Amino acid sequence: MNTEKIITAPSGYLGLLLFFVLAGASALLGVAGYPVPAVILGILDFVVVLAGLIIVNPNESRVLILFGKYLGTVKADGFFWVNPFTVKRKVSLRAFNLNGQQLKVNDSVGNPIEIAAVIVWQVQDTAKAVFAVENYMQYVNIQSEAAVRHLANSFPYDHIEDENASITLRGGADQVSEMLEKELNDRLERAGITVIEARISHLAYAPEIAQAMLQRQQASAIIAARRLIVEGAVGMVEMALTRMEEKNIVDLDEERKAAMVSNLLVVLCGEKAVSPIVNTGTLYH
The missing domain is CATH 1.20.5 (Single alpha-helices involved in coiled-coils or other helix-helix interfaces)
Known part of the structure; x- marks a missing residue:
């Protein structure tokens, strides 16, 4: 599995200056009566120089892939020039807010309940997010739902259902949230994702009971x-x-x-x- 490698790319302003210099040289060759060298130089100018210029916004990154090989990740924000033949995958480093849908599950004693969670997460390792899973956004959604279901199956809704229970979904909100956050971090570590916060946002008995x-x-x-x-x-x-x-x-x-x-x-x-x-x-x- 690829591990993240942060690289420092050359300044894009130097590449932009080189682009204008080569564009000027191509124009001069054309005027001087050398059309073939002028066209070749112009094509190289656009393909090699201009195609390599990238802009990285704050809290964003670019994962660089050259012919199927991972070269590294540019995490610094700014204007850069990179190898023009690389595939530049943009990965956001911002915190995402997942408002999970209401799930109908059974608690530990079999009562049908409705439960939902709010999860705040962000990408920590861009290489894992891009290469370890097919779609890390979809991966977060599916694993979050699985973790909430597993949590609901592990504890009773209230002490009325199980008087000997040390933790209940209704009474142990802080403990339940801590366990949900830990389980999510364990599940999402494969995709290089860190859960900042996880909270139960909705908890109720199913309408029929x-x-x-x-x-x-x-x-x-x-x-x-x-x-x-x-x-x-x-x-x-x-x-x-x-x-x-x-x-x-x-x-x-x-x-x-x-x-x-x-x-x-x-x-x-x-x-x-x-x-x-x-x-x-x-x-x-």
């Missing part, structure tokens, strides 16, 4: 809230009974304690405000 999963999440949230309310209510009841016993406010038997606990739990755990009934008689009537 989205409503059911929403209801499941709501139910889980309600259960968690109820559990917290009950734990708090039990603590408050326990504290009330303990304080009453410490201060000898009233002496209750076990049956009345049970009734009091029941009433307090109803008041503290109820969804609506209760309407108390005031007992104007004794405690036992």
Whole structure:
């Protein structure tokens, strides 16, 4: 496999000056009555000198190939003259932004989800980008899609699906992005491409199960809230009974304690405000 070789090309201004000198000489020969040498010199001027002039813009490069052999890459920006018989492949060194399409895949527990990623990448090794793969732009698109699919298959969407999962697609965004970036760099290294950043841009359940999963999440949230309310209510009841016993406010038997606990739990755990009934008689009537 070819490795990148950076070369320094001669200034194009010298080549341009040589072009005008030879063009002038060709014109003088024609005027002097030497048409054949004038034509030959003019053809050589255009073929050898003018054809070798190239302009390399900032953050661009030219890969030079002579008769099937890789000569090197011009990465410096400016005006240059190179061998006119070389094939000059332009390769951009700018950062590209790939906004991946939404993919429908299954997570690690089999739930269908929709996922997409935004990937920022650039060419690091021009020789690999040109010679190691057929089309490096297409290679990036296909490998990026494969990496996102593999990532989605490796983790559950949320802890609701797998309570023992240490990383989820929804909850571990930073970790998932780091793993996606590493996998992409491993996949694209063959093409001389470096991934600068990779982020999940879209993540959702597939439409056919989205409503059911929403209801499941709501139910889980309600259960968690109820559990917290009950734990708090039990603590408050326990504290009330303990304080009453410490201060000898009233002496209750076990049956009345049970009734009091029941009433307090109803008041503290109820969804609506209760309407108390005031007992104007004794405690036992």
